[in-house]
Amino acid sequence: MTDAAPRARRSDATRAAILRAARERFAADGYDRATIRAIAADAHIDPSMVMRYYGSKEGLFAAAAEFDLRLPDLAGVPSGQLGEVLVRHFLDRWEGDETLAALLRAASTNPGAAERMRGIFADQLGAVVARFGTDPATTARRAGLVASQILGLAFTRYIVGLPPMVDAEPAELVGWVAPTLQRYLTGPAPDPRTR
Amino acid sequence: MTDAAPRARRSDATRAAILRAARERFAADGYDRATIRAIAADAHIDPSMVMRYYGSKEGLFAAAAEFDLRLPDLAGVPSGQLGEVLVRHFLDRWEGDETLAALLRAASTNPGAAERMRGIFADQLGAVVARFGTDPATTARRAGLVASQILGLAFTRYIVGLPPMVDAEPAELVGWVAPTLQRYLTGPAPDPRTR
DNA sequence: GTCTATAATTCGATAGAC
DNA sequence: GTCTATCGAATTATAGAC
Structure with missing residues (x-):
């Protein structure tokens, strides 16, 4: 043929x-x-x-609900700009694709959707984060923390519609959130004895 | 009587x-x-x-779904420890009360629940944040950002069940997330011209 | 105050004609 | 490949007996 x-x-x-x-x-x-x-x-x-x-x-x-984060290759990005590049990418990525919103809504009640979301953020995001983790023992945690801020951003902006998050310009959100991701990715792990 | x-x-x-x-x-x-x-x-x-x-x-x-965040009076808290106190409070608060989880799951699909969630985080959290906002113009945004990280933490840990977030000890989460809230609350607003 | 019976919808899924 | 007809199950909500 x-x-x-x-x-x-x-x-x-x-x-x-x-x-x-x-x-x-x-x-x-x-x-x-x-x-x-x-x-x-x-x-x-x-x-x-x-x-x-x-x-x-x-x-x-x-x-x-097939979804690819399409994370860019971060190899060429100056390590100080990782957070900024990531936030900007996520905002762009799902501002034009409603699949993630579908997955987010569904994951709240559907076990299969939650499983898929775990896979996406553990596999796709985890793989990228692993490239920068100085300590392999903390890479999974760092990826989870990045996911928590990213999904919280999506949840408040696109699902719940919290006014100050909906009104914000993408550039301003990048300015606020980028340092958070930056620290989760490359910052020092906290002192275990926080109390 | x-x-x-x-x-x-x-x-x-x-x-x-x-x-x-x-x-x-x-x-x-x-x-x-x-x-x-x-x-x-x-x-x-x-x-x-x-x-x-x-x-x-x-x-x-x-x-x-009546829910009170029971935010503590932060007046006596050293301003440098606001983030830490807040994260610890939130974790304690909903680790023992499933109402927030109910609200979170429901808010994904039910407009009334989403409205209630907006009210809770805008009114209760907004009021607390307003006490520290140096610039009243940014207080709503700061409260929204705090909500985004707090809800993202709850979503990944209690709803989706992302393994690295579920496994983490509360103290470690506090160590990671407290600086984020601290900056959202008291840090400088980002340069609008981020690009 | 408590429960039985049922109305009125709505949904996912199937069978089969064309 | 496409559509009609319908089954069987589940749901919220109501009416009324006791």
Whole structure:
């Protein structure tokens, strides 16, 4: 066969439309409230097609919630600017892709979505952080802390809609949050005897 | 006054049992998945009693999600230890009260819960932060940033269950996060021209 | 005050015609 | 490949007996 990739089926457009509608609904309503019927209506197709293509609601979500942080290669970044580059990247990344919002909303109630979120931030973010951890024993913790601030930013800005976080210009958020990530990544571990 | 408060009705114990069960279910399952039937079963009463006492599922949630951050009076705290005192307080506060977890899970999909969460962090936290804001123009933003890190910590530790955040001793988390809150509260505002 | 019975929806999923 | 029809289960909420 000269055609390595499977021949594009006519239904591929339908599948893509379903996925797009599913991401929107899951992002806006969360896993439970987003219904297959509503998703199908948005995609202008019959609800049974969703089942046919994705098997179940869980299967549809699994396909719709595929997410790549697309973390840049930080090798060439001056080590003092890691925090700034990271915050800016995250804001850009999910300001244009609602998949993370869908995952965030779903992870609150759906165990599978929470598992996926753990994987994303442990694997993708953890791998990047590991490159800079002077002490391997603290890299996982540092990655977790970065995730906590990043997800807290996303949660307050995109999910809860806390006014001062929604109103802020991205540049100002970068200015405030970058030093936090910078310290989590490259700062000294705290004295264990904090009290 | 021998009896200022309304005489305790016999049903008060039932009401309290319902509230307790409701908080547990809402915290564990979120608003949508927590059913009145399950809550009633936990409280060992009939589902219709829930409706009788709280009118609707929304009404029950409103009663169950009443939450007071119980922020301590920070007047006597050395200004350099504000961050540390705050992180420690938050960890203690919701390590023993699942209401915040319930609110967090619910706020992801329920607009009313999100509204309540905005109120809690804008009013209660905002009021405390306002006492230290050198510049009133930045106090709302500072409170929002504190909320972002606090909620991100809660989200990763109690909701998503990110391993490095779950495993961490509270004292270590305090050591890492306190400087972040400290800077958000009392640090200089970032240069607007960050780029 | 407490519970039974049920109304009125809504949803995920299936079967099968065309 | 697409759609109609529908099943079976689960939910909130109500009406009313005791």
